[in-house]
Amino acid sequence: MIGNNKGIGILGTGKYLPENIVTNFDLEKMVDTSDEWIKTRTGISERRFLEKDKATSDMATEAAKIALKDAGVSPEDIDLIIVTTVTPDMAFPSSACLVQDNLGCHNAAAFDLEAACTGFIYGLSMAYSQIRVGLCKHVLVISADTLSRITDMTDRNTCVLFGDGAGAAVIGEVPAEKGILALDIGADGSQGRVLIQPAGGSKMPSTEETVKNRLHYIKMEGNEVFKFAVRAMADSSRKVIEKAGLQIEDVDFLVPHQANIRIIESSRKKLKLSKDKVVVNLNKYGNMSSATIPVALDEALKEGKIKENDNVILVGFGGGLTWGSCLLKWHK
Ligand code: UT7
Numbered sequence: 001m002i003g004n005n006k007g008i009g010i011l012g013t014g015k016y017l018p019e020n021i022v023t024n025f026d027l028e029k030m031v032d033t034s035d036e037w038i039k040t041r042t043g044i045s046e047r048r049f050l051e052k053d054k055a056t057s058d059m060a061t062e063a064a065k066i067a068l069k070d071a072g073v074s075p076e077d078i079d080l081i082i083v084t085t086v087t088p089d090m091a092f093p094s095s096a097c098l099v100q101d102n103l104g105c106h107n108a109a110a111f112d113l114e115a116a117c118t119g120f121i122y123g124l125s126m127a128y129s130q131i132r133v134g135l136c137k138h139v140l141v142i143s144a145d146t147l148s149r150i151t152d153m154t155d156r157n158t159c160v161l162f163g164d165g166a167g168a169a170v171i172g173e174v175p176a177e178k179g180i181l182a183l184d185i186g187a188d189g190s191q192g193r194v195l196i197q198p199a200g201g202s203k204m205p206s207t208e209e210t211v212k213n214r215l216h217y218i219k220m221e222g223n224e225v226f227k228f229a230v231r232a233m234a235d236s237s238r239k240v241i242e243k244a245g246l247q248i249e250d251v252d253f254l255v256p257h258q259a260n261i262r263i264i265e266s267s268r269k270k271l272k273l274s275k276d277k278v279v280v281n282l283n284k285y286g287n288m289s290s291a292t293i294p295v296a297l298d299e300a301l302k303e304g305k306i307k308e309n310d311n312v313i314l315v316g317f318g319g320g321l322t323w324g325s326c327l328l329k330w331h332k
Contacts, residue, residue, distance in 0.1 A: 008131050008171065009179020009331055011138075012071025013298040016062035016166045017285065018048040024160070031156040038160045043261025047163025047286030049148040055089040057098035059166035060144035063294075064103055067140065071170035075103045078170075079136035081110040082126055084119025084143045084290045086197070086319065087150060088112055099142065108140070116195070117257050117318025118185070119143050119290030120167070124314070124326050125183045127171040142168040143290035150197055152217035161259070162218070163286035167294025178331035181311075182243035184236050185324040194224040195319040225321075229263045232323035234270035237315050240327040248272060250311050255300065257316035258282035258292035267315075279305070289318065306330055 023046045024035035038044055050059065060083055068075060081103075083096040096110035115122040120143040127139035144166035151162045199215035200206050210216060233256060241248060254277055256264050261282060268278050279300045288295065293314050300306045308330060315325035 005176045007174040007176050007179035007331070008128050009174035009328060011073060011170045011172045011174070011332070012067045012069070013294060013301060014063045014066025014070055014168045015295045015298045016059045016066075017295070018050040018059070018164050020049050020051060021046050022049050027160055030153055031159060033156045033160055041262070042161060043280075043282055044160065044286045045283045048165060050146050050164040056085055056087050056144045056146045057089045057095045057102065059146070059164065060095060060099050060142040060168070061102040063144065063166035063168040064099060064140055064142050067168035067170050068103070071172070073138050073170050073172065075105045076107055078105040078108045078138050078140050080127070080130055080139045081105060081108045082113050082123045082139065082141050084113045084115065084123045084141070085145050086114060086116055086289055087146045095144070105140070115290070115318065115322045115324070116320055117259065117287070117289045117292070118316040118320070118322040118324045119318070120293045121183075121314060121316050121324030121326050122185055122322070124169070124171065124180070125185050125324065128180050128183060131171065131173070137172060139171045140168065141171060142166060143294050145289035145291050147218070147287070147289055150216065150218055152214055155217070157222060158218050158220055161287050163288050165285055165288040165291045165295055167291045167298055169294055174331045178329050180326060180328055182240040182327045183325070184239040184243070185322070186236070187320050187322045189320065191224070191228060191321045192319070194221040194228075195321065226260065226263060228321055229259065229317045230266040230270065232317040233257070233263070233267040233315050236323050236325040237267070237271055237313050240313060240325045244327045246311060246327070251277065251313055252310035253277055253279055253300065253306055253312045255279045255293055255297050255312060255314045257318065258285070258296060259287045290316070308332070
């Protein structure tokens, strides 16, 4: 068990993006849309789609290998693997169990966690508490999604938004007063209907009819999600700033869920943060659900943007509806 005065933080990160790039111009050939509309309304230029013979656990495994190397932690030293996803390879075994086998993490427990796009923050929160109470020393949190498999490529309202990818982080002990300073997770199930994959579960098992009616694809009321997202990201960020006893001026970087540049901009303005403090990469990858935050974090770290002792907020929102944020004093 780690002492209560010790910090808990991110020891290493990694990402995996499929090679296959789908541009807005490619989408123009599939539905009634334009590069101009997609760029101005969402900020997205291109996204990646996973090769047909691969699945979520393959991307998760590759991202995790890099994170383990980055952290200098061996597979045998991982006590728990959490894969956050809405597109597991299959209902069971969990993608986390598939990844455990791929990585040779023989000493790890493993489970999937479903909090849609907020999954990485929920995963960090679970990892933090498992380590804090002494049940684990090292936890691997991997957020991986293959949204191209559940996106209706005939629906222009959704097909321009989503992409595939994976991000991973190894969580463990860091010096006192470094690492995770505050966490906030929440949900409002009463709004769940605005972002839903209706069929394929126990309520509406797969039938010829559900396939014919395209009920295995994402259905979304975009405007409702938009309004919720701006409010949730600003409120949750403020909560962790307050919990950590900091001020908005103390925040060095905000790494938000990458769904729409207008959501990110509206949240940034609400928080009165300057543009240079916000990490944005959605132009390249689109919305990869829970993978967006760890991928953006990994890129900001490896580009040398985020440095020792920076105060970093990771903040997300998503299906459920869910939200969450995590404030870290960066240490590696
Ligand atoms: O991770 C969480 C998942 N989801 C989100 O974060 C999504 C949040 N919501 C959004 O990002 C935005 O609401 C959207 C990008 C989905 C939509 O943007 P909007 O500015 O809210 O557009 P809208 O839905 O109000 O539609 C405006 C117009 C409509 O045409 P009419 O009815 O005004 O003639 C749409 O039919 O734009 C049309 N439209 C399109 N036009 C060209 C919708 N999608 C497209 C498209 N290309 N791809």
